[in-house]
Amino acid sequence: xxxxxxxxxxxxxxxxxxxxxxxxxxxxxxxxxxxxxxxxxxxxxxxxxxxxxxxxxxxxxxxxxxxxxxxxxxxxxxxxxxxxxxxxxxxxxxxxxxxxxxxxxxxxxxxxxxxxxxxxxxxxxxxxxxxxxxxxxxxxxxxxxxxxxxxxxxxxxxxxxxxxxxxxxxxxxxxxxxxxxxxxxxxxxxxxxxxxxxxxxxxxxxxxxxxxxxxxxxxxxxxxxxxxxxxxxxxxxxxxxxxxxxxxxxxxxxxxxxxxxxxxxxxxxxxxxxxxxxxxxxxxxxxxxxxxxxxxxxxxxxxxxxxxxxxxxxxxxxxxxxxxxxxxxxxxx
Amino acid sequence: xxxxxxxxxxxxxxxxxxxxxxxxxxxxxxxxxxxxxxxxxxxxxxxxxxxxxxxxxxxxxxxxxxxxxxxxxxxxxxxxxxxxxxxxxxxxxxxxxxxxxxxxxxxxxxxxxxxxxxxxxxxxxxxxxxxxxxxxxxxxxxxxxxxxxxxxxxxxxxxxxxxxxxxxxxxxxxxxxxxxxxxxxxxxxxxxxxxxxxxxxxxxxxxxxxxxxxxxxxxxxxxxxxxxxxxxxxxxxxxxxxxxxxxxxxxxxxxxxxxxxxxxxxxxxxxxxxxxxxxxxxxxxxxxxxxxxxxxxxxxxxxxxxxxxxxxxxxxxxxxxxxxxxxxxxxxxxxxx
Numbered sequence: 001x002x003x004x005x006x007x008x009x010x011x012x013x014x015x016x017x018x019x020x021x022x023x024x025x026x027x028x029x030x031x032x033x034x035x036x037x038x039x040x041x042x043x044x045x046x047x048x049x050x051x052x053x054x055x056x057x058x059x060x061x062x063x064x065x066x067x068x069x070x071x072x073x074x075x076x077x078x079x080x081x082x083x084x085x086x087x088x089x090x091x092x093x094x095x096x097x098x099x100x101x102x103x104x105x106x107x108x109x110x111x112x113x114x115x116x117x118x119x120x121x122x123x124x125x126x127x128x129x130x131x132x133x134x135x136x137x138x139x140x141x142x143x144x145x146x147x148x149x150x151x152x153x154x155x156x157x158x159x160x161x162x163x164x165x166x167x168x169x170x171x172x173x174x175x176x177x178x179x180x181x182x183x184x185x186x187x188x189x190x191x192x193x194x195x196x197x198x199x200x201x202x203x204x205x206x207x208x209x210x211x212x213x214x215x216x217x218x219x220x221x222x223x224x225x226x227x228x229x230x231x232x233x234x235x236x237x238x239x240x241x242x243x244x245x246x247x248x249x250x251x252x253x254x255x256x257x258x259x260x261x262x263x264x265x266x267x268x269x270x271x272x273x274x275x276x277x278x279x280x281x282x283x284x285x286x287x288x289x290x291x292x293x294x295x296x297x298x299x300x301x302x303x304x305x306x307x308x309x310x311x312x313x314x315x316x317x318x319x320x321x322x323x324x325x326x327x328x329x330x331x332x333x
Numbered sequence: 334x335x336x337x338x339x340x341x342x343x344x345x346x347x348x349x350x351x352x353x354x355x356x357x358x359x360x361x362x363x364x365x366x367x368x369x370x371x372x373x374x375x376x377x378x379x380x381x382x383x384x385x386x387x388x389x390x391x392x393x394x395x396x397x398x399x400x401x402x403x404x405x406x407x408x409x410x411x412x413x414x415x416x417x418x419x420x421x422x423x424x425x426x427x428x429x430x431x432x433x434x435x436x437x438x439x440x441x442x443x444x445x446x447x448x449x450x451x452x453x454x455x456x457x458x459x460x461x462x463x464x465x466x467x468x469x470x471x472x473x474x475x476x477x478x479x480x481x482x483x484x485x486x487x488x489x490x491x492x493x494x495x496x497x498x499x500x501x502x503x504x505x506x507x508x509x510x511x512x513x514x515x516x517x518x519x520x521x522x523x524x525x526x527x528x529x530x531x532x533x534x535x536x537x538x539x540x541x542x543x544x545x546x547x548x549x550x551x552x553x554x555x556x557x558x559x560x561x562x563x564x565x566x567x568x569x570x571x572x573x574x575x576x577x578x579x580x581x582x583x584x585x586x587x588x589x590x591x592x593x594x595x596x597x598x599x600x601x602x603x604x605x606x607x608x609x610x611x612x613x614x615x616x617x618x619x620x621x622x623x624x625x626x627x628x629x630x631x632x633x634x635x636x637x638x639x640x641x642x643x644x645x646x647x648x649x650x651x652x653x654x655x656x657x658x659x660x661x662x663x664x665x666x667x668x669x670x
Binding site for chain 2: 043157
């Protein structure tokens with residue numbers, strides 16, 4: 001299988017008054033067709049900037065982007081707006097966290113979808129609005145014939161997110177990037193949206209990049225997981241490897257600090273002390289070292305993202321994999 | 334008052350917001366039934382968790398309990414005294430005993446004030462300390478919540494989200510309250526920071542004998558901190574019991590659905606369990622469905638649910654639920670399926 005999307009040593013920096021914020025510091029990964037790839041990390045870890053850079057949304061006068069993003073062999077970094085438009089929506093579509101601010105409040109939902117279709121395809125208004133109805137139906141919105149005439153405020157949060165997904169699917173893209181698609185939603189609605197994404201992935205063979213901070217959501221839909229910390233990938237592994245054989249102490253910390261429903265209550269939660277480093281001047285060695293309880297002298301040097309336990313399981317940690325097992329057991333039982 | 338005595342007793346609390354129309358003379362056209370007859374008891378030293386989806390009335394209930402909004406009717410007794418109907422001046426001495434921690438650590442701290450002022454203002458307003466004594470007490474508080482006392486003169490924007498939440502906690506602690514109402518105190522924070530704040534809140538509870546009314550939509554967080562949990566749906570409490578009973582044997586179908594909707598961070602267990610995915614959305618609290626307000630989304634709803642509102646009755650020991658077709662009980666009440 002050849003990857004449809006390949007990101008290679010992507011770096012994104014933003015010039016600010018205080019200096020350059022290195023939001024993404026050298027990220028490389030591949031997305032296979034039909035795969036659900038989750039990018040997990042806390043706020044400021046660079047997960048959203050990575051995703052937005054793929055679709056060219058971080059291009060700004062103060063942004064400095066290096067490295068490569070290629071879609072089916074075509075380089076996306078450096079394309080002009082017109083060229084990018086052929087990719088965006090057509091091949092790679094995006095869904096955002098906040099469905100209210102992503103829709104235009106003064107246009108009917110159906111018109112917004114039709115407009116998008118007509119911007120890319122040579123079809124009549126009638127055909128486009130017919131297509132909008134079908135799209136709304138396909139994402140599980142009841143009464144789509146009536147709903148196309150409604151305005152965004154007449155939809156609930158979950159329904160709005162369905163509209164956003166319908167719009168993203170309008171041009172039948174191969175890749176859907178979903179940036180925290182369920183974070184603003186209630187759990188019962190989140191379950192519905194996740195089920196929908198899963199179904200789209202299966203039925204249409206849609207490849208999905210899911211950006212989230214919620215490991216529960218990851219466990220539910222992902223095939224492979226990237227864990228990001230301070231602008232870098234610290235672990236890249238399959239779903240089962242991340243949950244049952246995690247190699248990086250930051251991943252352990254994330255798993256250990258969860259308040260889980262499937263385990264008995266503990267008196268005290270494992271917590272990661274401190275807070276993520278400033279990206280104005282990230283630590284020169286391992287970026288997690290200042291918060292890591294297992295830090296030793298080698299950590300002054302930045303470990304490469306490479307396989308250390310075999311296979312395609314990559315991580316950035318100097319600890320000996322055998323030595324890790326007992327250390328890990330203290331954080332996650 | 335000793336541990337275990339009721340500290341806060343809420344009875345039939347109602348808060349409706351009228352929707353008005355009219356150009357010259359307003360008239361009420363409808364009302365939002367944000368809180369629609371809620372009864373709760375919080376005991377000294379306990380944590381009562383309150384869960385529910387957005388719009389179910391959790392936050393309005395908190396505000397109505399603390400008299401930050403005037404309840405439409407009902408009673409709130411705190412330390413044996415009735416709060417509803419008191420004037421602001423009469424409430425003041427009691428306010429020292431009940432404090433609040435807010436969800437958004439960015440919006441709940443005045444950006445123009447220094448941390449020292451934010452935490453010290455309650456002490457000064459209640460005439461408990463001033464001058465050097467005030468500064469000493471504030472620095473003690475900052476240290477207790479895990480902040481550097483040297484940061485006394487900094488502004489809120491110089492702190493991260495987790496640190497700001499610590500400032501909010503220090504402010505709430507300043508007056509040595511008995512009750513702290515925490516409205517989604519960790520939902521704006523990252524997981525690793527959430528764990529820090531939850532651990533801190535638990536330590537403080539043991540140290541100062543605090544009682545918490547802990548509101549959250551995250552069922553994992555609520556389970557972790559609470560002794561008892563009440564589940565709200567459309568302005569009403571639909572289930573209330575000891576924490577482990579609620580999570581192990583949820584009786585109300587809504588509680589079952591909520592628990593089943595939470596993804597478990599364990600791929601194998603997650604795939605193995607049976608899921609109950611609810612259809613549709615929460616109905617509008619302006620025009621709640623007749624009968625049981627959950628019947629529009631309930632997979633077990635029958636005729637009776639559309640007409641008769643179920644009462645909140647005890648289905649197991651100290652475990653109440655409002656449902657005609659309760660789950661996880663063997664009683665004859667499970668008829669009609």
